Amino acid sequence: MSSDNGSSEAVQSVERVVPEPLPLEDLFHIYGIERSHAENVARNALELFDILNFIHGLHPKIKSLVEIAALVHDTGVATDFKNHHKAGRNILLLHSPLEVPERLRPVVAWTAFLHKKSVGKEKVEKLKGKGFGKMPEDLQDLTLKVAALVRLADALDYSRMESRLGKVTFGKQSIKFEIEGQRAVIDAERMEKKCDLWHLLYNTRLEFRPAPKK
Template sequence: MINERKIRKESNVSVTDGFSKSGYSEEAFSPEPLPLEDLSHIYGIERSHADNVARNALELFDILNSIHGLRPEMRNLVEIVALVHDIGAAMDFENHHKAGRLILLLHPPSEVPERLWPVVSWTAFLHKKRIGNEKLEKLKGKSFGRMP
């Protein structure tokens, strides 16, 4: 089990706090990237589930490649995001999407280019929920809305 106090100490927020409620700003700290293997070990990622999600995501990426037209480097991003999507589960299963976002804001995978770090953390956060128009409007006011 991961020690939530370590995350709180590094970020000055609880994993389950909303960022706006805590006064937290994503720009208020410098992320410390970690290799994917270290993230998996430190945060107890359940590897068989992560590998299955990654396989499925890559299969969808390949099948839909002619439609979405993403660059080949995006395939690697999809795989990495799939591998870390549940990174917060060992800390707070019920709110693992929030815990995962915070962990990945603090420690983005070093294999991902810096410009794509926000994509990794927001994908972990958003993978749990259905996003309606109201939620999308709310997210536009956060750093999510400033992503290209």
């Protein structure tokens, strides 16, 4: 049996079970989520949400959804480190954060799935034939937009050295970010890789470079 089929069957199995939402604090405790990284990623996601709002156009009310999705994106790490994006999705389909409105809970689970590996057009089309494609189209679209932000926010804390966004320069069809911190070179490089989903969704190019040393 292929891993894709196994993954698909796991999602179908989860979908047959009645979900039991849990408070965020319970998810942190039960699944051993690394709090410092989760909070850094949430902080980064909220900052990116605001800076890029004129492009993604998400309603301000969605900020809390982005924040929570960022906080729980690594829910599956302790369960299955290698495939934590899949484990996290399956856990969150069953135990979505109670703080998220019921209709939006699948967005959190699929954002966890989408945060790890590369995401291109082919992968998105493949997802539409799975559980992801069972969501209403507006939620599929919202999930991709939320995931694009969380991927970048996660990459900014790849080194776990609390890199931060510095100077932002706006061009006609591009935005350049300077990354500040002891491991800015590593994290800027990671953001360059993880902006693939953003570039699939939007025409505005994002560029990331370590800030010049003072």
